[in-house]
Amino acid sequence: MPRLIYSVIFYLLTPVILLRLLYRAIKAPAYAGRWFERFGFFTPSDSCKDIIWLHAVSVGETLAAVPLVKALQAKYPDHRLLITCMTPTGSERITAAFGDSVDHCYAPYDAPDAVARFLKRVQPKMLIIMETELWPNTVAACCKRQIPVILANARLSEKSARGYGRVSGLSSPMFSQLTAVAAQHGDDGARFTALGLPAENLHISGNIKFDLDLSIQIRQSAAALRQQWSGSSQRPIFLAASTHRGEDEIILQAFSLIKQSVNDALLVLVPRHPERFNQVGDLCLEAGFSLARRSNNDLTDTADILLGDTMGELMTFFGACDIAFVGGSLVANGGHNMIEPAAWGKPTLSGLSVFNFAEVSRLLAEAGGLSLVENAAALAEAVITLIKNPEQAQQMGRQAQQIAEANRGALDRLLVVIDNSLSG
Template sequence: MNRTLYTLLFHLGLPLVALRLWLRARKAPAYRQRIGERFAFGLAPMQTGGIWVHAVSVGESIAAAPMIRALLARYPQLPITVTCMTPTGSERIKAMFAGEPRIQHCYLPYDLPWAAGRFLDHVRPVLGIIMETELWPNHINQCAKRGIPVVLANARLSERSARGYGKFAGLTRPMLAQMSWIAVQTEAEAQRFRDLGARPECVAVTGSIKFDLSIDPQLLKDAAELRGQWQATQRPVWIAASTHAGEDESVLSAHRRLLASHPDALLILVPRHPERFASVHDLCVQQGFATVRRSSQQPVSAQTSVLLGDTMGELLFLYALADIAFVGGSLVPNGGHNLLEPAALAKPVLSGPHLFNFLEIAALLRNAGALAEVTDAASLSAAVQRLFDQPQQARTMADAGLQVMNANQGALQRLLDGIGRLVK
C-alpha cells in the first residue's frame, strides 16, 4: 500500500469514522463536541511560527508535559500548539497549562491531506514534535512539503508493532524517511526504525523521558495529610491503577481475598477510561464493597473498603496515597501502562504479565527487584498480602525502583538538545 491508496481508503472509510465517533459519544458525550476541529474547520485564531506538539491522549500528554515546560522556558518567544485526539487528553492538556498564554490547543485533524494542510497553514509551526509512535503519513508528508522538520520524541516501537508497520512498507518507508529526527528509547527500538526505512543518521537513542519525572514534595505532604484525615495512617492501602475492562473483577476478587487477612485494607481503584467510571462503581457496589467515589469529596471512613478514583489528573496523588501499586492494562493483553510513576513515588510495583508496550522498562525494574509480576486474582492478592506483611521487602522494592529512576535520567536533556538543532 502506498500513500495514495491509503488516502483513498481513508476517504472511503469516513462513514466508519463517523460511526466510531457516534459510538464513542454514547459513552463519552464529549466526542460529540468540536467535531469540526477533526477536519481542520472552525479552528480558533492562533499564534503562528511556534512549535507544534502532538500527544495522542492522556498518557502521552502527561509524558510530554516536562518537555513542553522546558520548551516554554528555552524559547520564550515561541508559542506552542499542543494537539491530541481524545476528550480526556484535551481536558488534561487544558488543566496542565491553564493560564499559560503561549500554550494553544486543538484536536489534531484526521490524516487527510487537505485537513492536515489546513491545520499546518493555520498554525504554521517551525517544528513538529510527535510523542511516542503516533505516526500519520499525510501529516508528515504535508510537513515535508512545507519544509517543517518533524521529530518523533520518546519514540517506542514494539516488535509486534514493527511487524505491523512492516506489512505496509510502501507506506511506512517513505514516511519514516521524511522524519527529521527520531529520538528512541532503546537501541532495539532504534534498529526496528532503521529496518523499517528511517534514515540511520536521523535515529538516536536518547532514553525514556518518563525517567525524568520529578515529584513535587508538596504532593507527598498532601497525601500524608489526607491519610491522616481518614485516620488511615496505619491502615494498609493499595492501588490498582489504569485498569481496563476485564481487570476490575480480578482486582476486586484479590481485594476480597486480602480482606480475610487484612480486614481494614483499603483499595484505591482507578479505571483507565472515564467512560467506565460509572460501570466500575456499580460493579463495586454490586459485589458488596462499601465504596466512595473520589469525585464526591466524601471522606473515607473506617468502613470504606474501596475508593474509586473517578477524577482526572490525580493519578500521581492517588499513587502517593497508597503503600503498594498495581499497574493495570497488564492482566489483560493491553500492553501495560507507565510503571515509572509509582516507582518515582517509592512504591513497590506490581503488574500483570502483558507488558509488551514497556518491555525494556519492565526488564529494568524486574532485574533491579523493583517489580513483581502476577497472573490472576489469587497471585495478586498473595503479592499484596506479602508486601503488607513484610514491610522491609516492600521498602527494598521501593528503594530499588528509585535507584532505577535515578540511574536512567537525562533523556529529557538529550531530547531538548536534539530539538534545539532543528529550531530555526
C-alpha cells in the same frame, strides 16, 4: 501510489469514523464536540509568534509531555506551543496542565485536505510527535513544506513493527521522511531503522517519563491524602491504577482474597477511562464491597474500596498508597507507566502484558522494584506478603526509586535533538 490508496480509503471511511465518534459520545459526550478541529479548522491565538506543534495522542502522552513543554517554553520564549491530541480526556489534561499558556485543539484527521488546511492556518516551524502516533499524510505534508518532524520519546514494540512491516509500501516512505527519532532504547531504534528510518536520523535518548517532577505541592497533597485514607488505624492502602475492561474483575477477585488475610485493607481502584467509572462502581457493589467515591469526597473509614473517579489525581494517589498495581497488564493491553510509582519509592506490581513498557519493566524487575503477577491469586499473594512484611515492601520501593533516579536525563538529550533540528 500506496499513500494515494490509503487516502482514498481514509475518505471512504470518514462517515464510519464520524459514526464512531457519535457512538462514543453516548458514554462520553465530549466526543460529539469540536469536530471542525478534526478537519483542520483552527487558528492560533497569537499570529505574531512562530508555532511549535506538539502532538500527544491521549492522557499518557500528555503527562509525559509536561516536562518537555515546560522546557520548550523556557528555551524558546519567542515561540508559541500548540498541543494537539485525539481524545477528550487528553484535551482535559492539556487544559488542566497548561491552561492558556499554550494553544490547544484536536489534531486534524490524516486526510490530505484536512492536513493541508491545518498547516496553512498554523504554519508550524516544527512538529514534535510523542511516542508512536505517526500518520503518513501528515508526515508527507510536513516534509513537502520543509517542516521538521521529530518523533520524541519514541518506542516501537515488536508487534507494532510487524504491523508497519506488513504495509511497508506506505510506512517505509513515512519513516524515511522523519527528521529525527529520539528513541527510548536501542531495541526501539533498531526497529525504526529496519523500517526505513535513515540511521543518521536515529538518536537513543532514553525515556523522558523518568524525568517527572514530584513538586513540594504534590508531595504535601499526597501526604494529606494518605493520612485521610489510612486514618488513625493506619490501614494499608493498595492502589490499582489505570485498569481496563476485564481487569477490574480480576482486581476484585484478588481483593477478596486480600481481605481474608488483611481485613482492614483499603483498595483504591482507578479505571483508565472515565466513561467506565460508574460501571466499575457497580462491579464493586455487586462483588459485595462497600464503596466510597473520590468525586463525592466520601469518607473511607468504613469503605472497603475507594473508586478513583476523578481525573488528574493519579500521581497524587501513587504518593498516598502503600503498594501500587499498574493496570492494562492483566489483559493484553501492554501495560501503563510504572515509572510513576517507582519515582515515589512504592513497591510496584504489574501483570505480564507490559510490551508498552518493556525496557522499563525489565529494569525495575531486575532491580527488585517490580513484581510481575499472572492472575488474581498471584496478585493477592504479592500484596499480602508486602503488607505483612513492611521491611520487604520498603526495600522493594527503594530499589524501584533507585532505578527511577538512575535513568533521569532523557529530557536534556531530547532537547539537544530538537534544538539541532529546529536550527538546522
